[in-house]
Amino acid sequence: MTAITFDTLKFVRTLRDADFDEKQAEAISRAFKDAQDGAELATKVDLRDLAHRLTIRMGTMIAAAVVVITALDKLV
Template identity: 45%
Template structure:
């Protein structure tokens, strides 16, 4: 799983600059930190691992379709030669 770096001090400071008082800023910061910790982020590597079997199946299907088309063309051309 991926992790996010969360600068709580900077977040509190920005909230205070926007007009939040100290208690509000700290409460919202704690809520954000908890939400980030509970979230399950998917990375590109996670997706590649999950999608690898599907990619392999698609490659197999491409080869099978190519072989079927080649057989169909051979069959069709055999009728006219």
């Protein structure tokens, strides 16, 4: 997983500039940092693998549908 840097000091300063007090700004910054640390972000490789698996799955479903339609056509 790719690491994403988060400048907590800049974040706290931004909140203080928006009239949050120091305690509130630090609490919000800590909560945001904790939430970000727990998040798993998809990488380009993850997305490429997912697209590949979906392509295979869709191809399989289409092939199965063709087989079913052909079989039903022969019965009718």
